[in-house]
Amino acid sequence: MDWNKTKTIFILTFFILNIFLSFKLIERKNESQLEVITKSTIEDLLKEMEIKYPKLPQIKKTETHISALNIPFNTEELSKLKQQQYTLNEDGTLIGIFESPITLTNPLQPEEEVAKFISENLVNGTKYSYWKTGEDAKKVYFFQTFDGKPIYFNKKAMLIIHLNEEKQIIGYEQNFLTVQMKEAEQNILPPLKVIEVLLDKQYLQYEGIISKIELGYFNLPEIAGNIQVLAPTWHVVIGNNHYFVDAIDGELLKIGQNWGGEIGTTF
Structure with missing residues (x-):
């Protein structure tokens, strides 16, 4: 050697x-x-510009697109539902009506109490986050979450709680997406870059107030059958306006026209 x-x-x-x-x-x-x-x-x-904004969320630098299917609730899941009558529609929507109305202790601000109720009484009830209470105060809307992040404005990933005139819970409509696959990790825009995008597009003006900025998912067009592709998306609230920005490419996403008013079945 x-x-x-x-x-x-x-x-x-x-x-x-x-x-x-x-x-x-x-x-x-x-x-x-x-x-x-x-x-x-x-x-x-x-x-x-005297623009006010909340503490920015601490996030990891990469996220991924996810693919999901609206799979109907199975017999085992439905067997756990108590003190209610339910119907499973052909499109996978679960309609439940309670045998007796559920009285709320604080009907003027029902979100926390309703969230606790659904976590204890509905299938996958812990996997939804509060979005808003309807204009007539008879519907409370929840978005399904994945990894703790909300899936925005997706009919197949939504829960609507129905209240009567006395603001008691009387029933619900529920859909749930099952994640099938996660794609490769990609770098995402940090919160400040998202704010810059909205500045460039002039959605954020002098003395503007950003009250919320959070990371969730927004659905892209369906690629085949009922397969949903969900993109990591920033949700930014400026005044009374909600903006959704693709966290990977910075594109401003729009909400479908049919989301402008009340949705859901009338009980």
């Missing part, structure tokens, strides 16, 4: 490795500096 030759190869190998690692270190340092500069610039601009 030629030790001198072997030693030379080792030295050259480590020399090349050190050059590579040094290059990667400089690259990461430059990316970090650019991110800090961009962040500082946007924060300064928001300060100059």
Whole structure:
């Protein structure tokens, strides 16, 4: 064995490795500096424009598209439903009517109490988050969640609780998406970049107030049958307006026309 030759190869190998690692270190340092500069610039601009915004959520840097199906509730799940009559429609919607109305202790602000009720009495009840109470105060809307993030404005991932004139719970309509596959992880826009997108599109004006910014999912057009593809999406509330921005490509997503008013069956 030629030790001198072997030693030379080792030295050259480590020399090349050190050059590579040094290059990667400089690259990461430059990316970090650019991110800090961009962040500082946007924060300064928001300060100059007197725009107020909440504490930004701490998130991981990558997310993924997910594919899901609206699979009807099975017999085992339905057997757990108590003190109610239910019907499973052909489209997979579960309609439930309670044998006796459920009285709320705080009917003027029902969201927390209703959320607790559905978590204890409905199939997958813990996997929904409150969205809003209807204009007539007779419907309470919940969006299904995945990994704790809401799936926005998807009829196949929604729960509607129905109240009577006395603001008692009398029934519900429920749909649920089952996630089939997660795609490859991709980098997503940080919250400040999303705010910059809305600034560029002039949806955020001088002295504007951002009351909420959260990460969820928004459905893309169905690709085949009832397969849903859900994209990671930023939800930003500015004043009374809700904006949904694709967290990967920054595209502003629109809500379907039929979501403008009340939805759901009349009980």
